Amino acid sequence: MRDLREPTGEQTLLRVGAVSAVIGTLFQVAAGTSQSVQLGATTDIALATLAEQPDWMWPVVYMGFIFGALLWMAALVALATTLTEGVAWALARLAVVTAIVGVTLHAVDGTLNAVVLEGLARAWAAAPVGERTALVQDGDLLRRVLDGTWASVITLYHGLPFVLAGSAVALSRRYPAWLGWVGVIGGSGSLVVGIAMLLGVQTGLAVPFAVVLSLFMVVLGWLLWTQATSGVAESAMS
Numbered sequence: 001m002r003d004l005r006e007p008t009g010e011q012t013l014l015r016v017g018a019v020s021a022v023i024g025t026l027f028q029v030a031a032g033t034s035q036s037v038q039l040g041a042t043t044d045i046a047l048a049t050l051a052e053q054p055d056w057m058w059p060v061v062y063m064g065f066i067f068g069a070l071l072w073m074a075a076l077v078a079l080a081t082t083l084t085e086g087v088a089w090a091l092a093r094l095a096v097v098t099a100i101v102g103v104t105l106h107a108v109d110g111t112l113n114a115v116v117l118e119g120l121a122r123a124w125a126a127a128p129v130g131e132r133t134a135l136v137q138d139g140d141l142l143r144r145v146l147d148g149t150w151a152s153v154i155t156l157y158h159g160l161p162f163v164l165a166g167s168a169v170a171l172s173r174r175y176p177a178w179l180g181w182v183g184v185i186g187g188s189g190s191l192v193v194g195i196a197m198l199l200g201v202q203t204g205l206a207v208p209f210a211v212v213l214s215l216f217m218v219v220l221g222w223l224l225w226t227q228a229t230s231g232v233a234e235s236a237m238s
Contacts, residue, residue: 010081011228012228013077013078013081014078014081014082014224014225014227014228015224015225015228016074016078017074017075017077017078017079017221017224018075018078018221018222018223018224018225018228019221019225020071020072020074020075020078020221021071021072021075021078021217021218021220021221021224022217022218022221022222023071024067024068024069024070024071024072024074024075024217025068025072025214025217025218025221026068027064027065027067027068027071028064028065028068028069028072028210028214029214030064031061031062031064031065031068032065032207032210034057034060034061034064043136043139043140043143044124044132044136044139046121046139046143047120047121047124047125047135047136047139048121048124048125050117050118050121051121051122051124051125055118055122058113058114058117058118058121059114059115059118061113061114062109062110062111062113062114063110063114065106065109065110066103066106066107066110066111069102069103069106069107069157070103072099072217073096073099073100073102073103075217075220075221075224076092076095076096076099076161076165077096078224079092079095079165079168079169079220079224080092080093080095080096080168082174082224082227083168083169083172083174085172086171087168087171088168088169088171088172089168091164091165091167091168091171092164092165092168094164095161095162095164095165095168096161098156098160098161098164099157099161101156101157102153102156102157102158102160102161103157105149105152105153105156105157106153106157108149109146109149109150109152109153112142112145112146112149113146116142117139117142117143117146120135120138120139120142123135124136124139147197148198150197151194151197151198152194152198153194154190154193154194154197154206155190155191155194155195155197155198156194158186158187158190158194158206158209158210158213159187159188159190159191159192159193159194160187160191161187162183162184162186162187162190162213162216163183163184163187163188163191164187165183165187166179166180166181166182166183166184166185166186166187166216167180167183167184168180169183169220170183170184175220175223179216179219179220179223182212182215182216182219183213183216183220185209185212186209186210186212186213186215186216187213189205189208189209189212190206190209190210190213193205193206193209194206
């Protein structure tokens with residue numbers, strides 16, 4: 001006979017989602033804070049700056065971004081399981097689908113930074129001065145690619161999924177409406193910033209909206225955990 005105090009599958013998923021929301025936020029914030037190296041406007045300066053850093057730094061920072069993004073997606077999956085009716089149900093599942101696309105872009109961007117850009121910087125540092133021009137040209141192309149992948153991450157991971165998830169929360173009766181609007185604000189701002197970046201306009205507002213999204217995820221994590229805990233208590237009493 002199953003112990004009624006033992007969590008059900010849904011309660012376990014809620015707990016996993018809660019932990020993923022909080023720990024994912026810690027990874028995202030830690031990676032963003034650790035990305036303190038300013039690479040510079042020109043590629044030769046960027047390669048020289050990276051070459052001066054420890055070999056592990058750049059890969060660890062971007063692996064932190066990727067891992068944090070995966071954890072946030074897990075939290076959005078848990079959120080979607082709690083919204084079972086009407087428009088909120090549809091929006092939450094669309095948020096998960098778009099987050100999958102965004103995580104994929106996050107992985108591509110992080111891998112290019114952690115492996116390709118880092119390796120190019122080491123090759124530039126080891127090359128004779130006369131052979132560095134070709135590496136700088138390769139770096140120019142790579143940085144253009146990274147501008148595009150990062151703008152896509154802002155648009156399709158920090159932006160659209162959270163507009164959808166925040167709207168789902170705001171329209172549901174299971175969560176505070178104000179929390180949903182926090183997600184909508186963070187997601188909408190990121191969406192606008194990402195589109196502007198794709199058009200070549202740098203606004204410098206990506207970080208403030210990322211902070212708003214972090215707040216949304218931490219509060220969501222707490223609510224998911226509360227629901228899982230209260231569910232176990234109700235099962236034990238019934």
